[in-house]
Amino acid sequence: MDVLVDGVAQALSLLFSGDQETWAITLLTLRVSLGATLIAALVGAPIGMAIALGSFPGRRLLLAAANTGMGLPPVVVGLVVTVLLWRSGPLGSLGLLYTPTAMVVAQAVIATPVVVALVAAAVQQVDREFLVQMQGLGATRLRALLALAAEARLPLLAAAMAAFGAVVSEVGAAQMVGGNIAGQTRVLTTAAVLATSRGEFGLAIAFGLVLLLLAFAVNVVVTLAGQR
Amino acid sequence: MTSRIGCRELRVSARGRELLRVPELDVAAGEVLAVLGPNGAGKSTLLRALGHLGHLHRTGDVLLDGRVAGPRELRAAIAAVLQRPILRRGTVAGNAAAGLRLRGVGRAEARRRSAPWLDALGIGHLAERRASTLSGGEAQRVAIARALAVAPRVLLLDEPFAGLDATSRADLLADLRTVLDGLDTATVLVTHDRHEAMALAGRTALLVAGRIRQLGPTARVLDQPVDLDCARLVGFTNVLPPAVTGRPRLAAARPEHCVVGGDGDGLRIPGTVRRVVPLGAATRVDVDTEAGTLACRSVDANGLGPGAPVTVSVPEAALRPIPTNGAFVAT
Numbered sequence: 001m002d003v004l005v006d007g008v009a010q011a012l013s014l015l016f017s018g019d020q021e022t023w024a025i026t027l028l029t030l031r032v033s034l035g036a037t038l039i040a041a042l043v044g045a046p047i048g049m050a051i052a053l054g055s056f057p058g059r060r061l062l063l064a065a066a067n068t069g070m071g072l073p074p075v076v077v078g079l080v081v082t083v084l085l086w087r088s089g090p091l092g093s094l095g096l097l098y099t100p101t102a103m104v105v106a107q108a109v110i111a112t113p114v115v116v117a118l119v120a121a122a123v124q125q126v127d128r129e130f131l132v133q134m135q136g137l138g139a140t141r142l143r144a145l146l147a148l149a150a151e152a153r154l155p156l157l158a159a160a161m162a163a164f165g166a167v168v169s170e171v172g173a174a175q176m177v178g179g180n181i182a183g184q185t186r187v188l189t190t191a192a193v194l195a196t197s198r199g200e201f202g203l204a205i206a207f208g209l210v211l212l213l214l215a216f217a218v219n220v221v222v223t224l225a226g227q228r
Numbered sequence: 229m230t231s232r233i234g235c236r237e238l239r240v241s242a243r244g245r246e247l248l249r250v251p252e253l254d255v256a257a258g259e260v261l262a263v264l265g266p267n268g269a270g271k272s273t274l275l276r277a278l279g280h281l282g283h284l285h286r287t288g289d290v291l292l293d294g295r296v297a298g299p300r301e302l303r304a305a306i307a308a309v310l311q312r313p314i315l316r317r318g319t320v321a322g323n324a325a326a327g328l329r330l331r332g333v334g335r336a337e338a339r340r341r342s343a344p345w346l347d348a349l350g351i352g353h354l355a356e357r358r359a360s361t362l363s364g365g366e367a368q369r370v371a372i373a374r375a376l377a378v379a380p381r382v383l384l385l386d387e388p389f390a391g392l393d394a395t396s397r398a399d400l401l402a403d404l405r406t407v408l409d410g411l412d413t414a415t416v417l418v419t420h421d422r423h424e425a426m427a428l429a430g431r432t433a434l435l436v437a438g439r440i441r442q443l444g445p446t447a448r449v450l451d452q453p454v455d456l457d458c459a460r461l462v463g464f465t466n467v468l469p470p471a472v473t474g475r476p477r478l479a480a481a482r483p484e485h486c487v488v489g490g491d492g493d494g495l496r497i498p499g500t501v502r503r504v505v506p507l508g509a510a511t512r513v514d515v516d517t518e519a520g521t522l523a524c525r526s527v528d529a530n531g532l533g534p535g536a537p538v539t540v541s542v543p544e545a546a547l548r549p550i551p552t553n554g555a556f557v558a559t
Binding site for chain 1: 308316
């Protein structure tokens, strides 16, 4: 019990004393995970919309794949991306392994199926005739799609939140493709794992708290924005 | 008559099957045309093909003011009201302004221009209510106000009254009639209800299996069907073969004109009661006769029960000859 109380006390002092290393790790975590979420949204949202609105061969298969992909084990993604970026691998010449960029790529792969599946579900919630009705009021195809996105903005934001939540809390891929290099690729989750393994529970709990606060803050902002 | 909107050789197909084929149709400015047809006849398809709405595999031309029009011209000219009122989040006033907003009009200007239409449709007092709290009838009024607010040159109505209860429907029909009377808009109303056609439309087209079978002034189309399908569509559901009428051709009559136990002149057909359905003011009696089962009306259901022998009388004036070569089909 003492360990836990001491740990929380130490965590709070670390956070409020403005410990430089803790803050650097937090900022890198935000950069990597928000970047990955952004890429996943740019790639996944159009696919999700196409699945929801289109009628093309393989549509159901794609949706089933996306739904399966929501449970993609980060370790598997980390493994595949590591192999691809390995010095002698197909993309080894890019020299990206153990860089934040590699972590963004791996996390984007994890987040994209989440975005695809949830965007498809969000758009399917809107009336099937919505686009026809918007066109029937004089909207161009693009304006009608924007109106549709505005109509579904809450579930769409929920899709983004879920994607961010999935990547900010994962440790497997970040560890494998990032390598947990201090000052370069160390993020909150990998730092927490390392600190725990060293018995530095205060530090680990501090990282855990920051992770929780981060997730909470992002969700509050997004929820408020959606209900405005 | 100068045509506001029309089509030439308009065809729509899906998966190699032809859903609709309309060689020629014209609707003038200020006119209301009703397209009456059973479910699945292609009514909505025709409406959407005319407005270039949605994804249809279509060939042929849509004409605006007599000239071939593309999606851009049609988008600018048309406003549509669908069967279900699809409103957006937000207030009634915001929804009424949505059509103008989609056409690039500023927020304040759009509100200003759409407000009078809420009043015209009797929902001005709901302007600040959230759209999600409206009843079906109120929501449909908002959808109609939203369409009229863009001052459309062509108004497309896709069964806008279908989901409403009888009272809301009658009120909305009356209000819409008043509004449309003062406009220069060409209106196409798709419906399966002949009473709506009667209430709103100067001309009516009967659409059966993707083809327009009959087109003319509403009163005439509803009273003088040209074939069996059209007869059934406009309510002449009792079909009487020559053997029963003694006439050279097939004839049809409305159930409300076939009276059980009536004593007037005209046709008298013996039969037995199959079932009795009380409908409030009158009673519907289905009678098995040599012409098949006839739906009839009776003012007095006393003593009528299944199996009772009765006589159905049909005034000569209520019979419509059906000019078709088709074989008699028992109903």
